[in-house]
Amino acid sequence: MKFEDFGAERAVRKVLPRGLLGRSLLIVLIPMVLLQAVALQIFYGNHLSELSRRLAGGVAGEVGLMVGEIDAAPSSRAAITQQADQHFQFATSFLPGEVLRQLPRPDVPGPVDKDLAHALTVQLHRPFNVAWNALPGTIVINVQMPNGVLDIHVPRKRLYIGTFYLFLIWVIGSAALLFGVAALFLRTQVRGIRRLAAAAEAFGTGRDEGPIRPEGAIEVRRAATAFNRMRERLRRFLVQRTTMLAGVSHDLRTPLTRLRLALAMQPQIPAQDLADMTGDIEEMERLIAVYLNFARGEGSEQPVPSDIAVLLDDVCTAARRAGAKVSLDALPGLTATLRPEAMRRALTNLIDNARRHATRIWVSARLIGPRELQILIDDDGPGIPAIKRETLLRPFESEDPAGTGLGLTIASDIVIAHGGAIRLLDRPGGGLRIAINLPV
Template sequence: MRLRGFGLEKLVRRLLPRGLFGRSLLIVLLPLVLSQAVALQIFYGNHLNELSRRLAGGVAGDVAFMVDDLSRDPSRQGLIIQEATRNFGFQTSFLPNEVLRHLPPPDAPGPVDQDLAHALSHELDRPFNVDWNNLPGVIVVNVQMPGGVLSIEVSRKRLFIGTFYLFLIWLTGTALLVFGIAALFLRTQVRGITRLALAAEAFGMGRDEGPIRPEGAIEVRRAATAFNRMRERLRRFLAQRTTMLAGISHDLRTPLTRLRLALAMQPGMEPQDHADMISDIEEMERLIAVYLSFARGEGSEQASATDMAGLLEDVCTASRRGGAQVALSAPQGLVVRLRPEAMRRALTNLIDNAARHGSHIWVTLPRPADAGARSFRIFIDDDGPGIPAEKRETLLKPFESEQPGGTGLGLAIARDIIGAHGGDLRLRDRPGGGLRAEIELPL
């Protein structure tokens, strides 16, 4: 039972609309359609069945009356047919020496064909059939008589009532009208939520597209207003932090510059000691630049359409100039909206990290599997010793480098930048040995 219930629940989830608009529309329309179907079945369905039986019984009675008169006195055939035409509205003809033929199924809507056949069977004591299909607006009742076939044309209006169709049109029209009004109203409400979700996702990926206009229900307007306020506060925070870090960078580099000048003006210092102190100052300047880069991020850069193959080629070329052995495989034509300078920094950090551990590096940009793909990947492989699986997550955190003199910020900065683009950075074993850095980014 549990498995059956789980399967049914899974089927219902698959059939239900996934979006808020579709589900809201279903909540509005399903009770309306069910209530109208119940009303049609209970009230008008019973009435229609009863009316159909009575109309069919009336036609069958008139046909039986005329057939009985003809059976009693065949010599008065012409007079009886005239009287039936005047009183019953029949168009009657007698086909001598004919026999009943097999007829196709009727095209009559509802139960009227069965009701008429049942009534004729009850009223007549001889073979008959009913032709529903040959003449428009007319049905033909054929009765087998001793000398041939009596063909009686009966107007369909005697068996159908127009109010049924009016009632059906009214039900369908009101349902469509309510559907249209509900769809317009719900689309307006859902549009505000959709815009809020898209704006939040874009802002989280570094695409600041400006404040959104509050619209829809009051709760949706409040959420949009709160998002705009949050966005403005974050922008002010980033601007203040950037200004503060620029001041710190200036304040720290000024004494280092004075130390460098003081060392240059020391005539009696040993050349080796002088070179070591200059190297220490340069290392301090590099560390300051790395720390500030990590803390500042790239929040002020705006996203733009970027050719990934061209960006990877630039990064690999710069790494080759630094002495790294980098091979690139990247198809042309993949254009992605991202922050190019920030992504350049992330890719450079990953390639530099690979160069410190391996002698050869392979950068691969596979083409997305299909046109509807929502993400793409970049692989950066090296032939180094690799990283044990239990240490990979730790090394993606700041200040967790195991290399002598390392800051532990290269991988952390790369992961932070990739995460800000809505992507993910994972470290895996490279097929054939070494480490693979796998980048996944949204299209």
């Protein structure tokens, strides 16, 4: 494709509507306008023009006949004009000593003015002018005579036909009616698609708003019904998985509790060995909790409007109690619809990871758009090479041999489930920057 063609295509895309409703209405509107334009051109350009020439020629012929009779018998001017008024529906008067003045160009739609002017030129062979708007419902024709001006009032209805306006009203009215019916019908179809998209987006971010009501065309109804069935299967699967994980958690922690109790009842074990074994049991319990949190995801917690500044303050306060040096800069009043406990767990994981590799941590939050906010977690640690950043967001990938490789993964899954995005970047001045973008 040539560069000029690509530029023209981009220009057309900017002009065209982006929504399905707008494009569908455009598909209906363009052929309808073209069809009506062709019909109007056929009627207006052929039939109406021919009729206009004939009507203008008839009036001009009558005026020319009257003027010719007056030229042939000037003394009978009054009788001639009286006969013309009676037979031609004129209202004629003579203005002795007057000189014809030039009138402005008539502001009359259509070819009637040109046709009448041309016909009068052919019939009279003398100066004249036509006043179209001097009197309501009347066209005034002034003809220069040897000793004055002949003032002729012609009824406007003799040059116009009412069927043209009826045809014009029919064309515009039928087009508007068809466009309105198409708009109402297409709006119903698009509304069903929009509701399906909104329900899918809400369900994908964990907001289970219940089944949607199928509406619109049969294809849209089938898609809505299929979505409801999929939603029910996924919901049932999540409930079964959560129930199973609760049983696994109980089954795994019960033997660990027995081991802890058995160790406490063995006084002959040296204190150091007892502490090491107890530490191993605690580490196993912690690992089980981490794995279960990863598998369980966000559970059944429902999104609610939350104050981001308050949430970040709670997380940073907990991190300071654990020994981290954390600074917080968040504007008050920042709110977003999210699962507070899930997001708290994600932020805690990220700050804990930063605390293990850095001495100072900076947390900030700000709006970056009308419907988007950004949370930044900066640290002064060694950072992460760009080639490894995508890998570390996968499960069980960690640069720390003692780590589980699930902290970043859990945080990433939670952020993505909220409809957001998480990126690992270089911090200006050295270290790692974690950027979290969330919809407001």
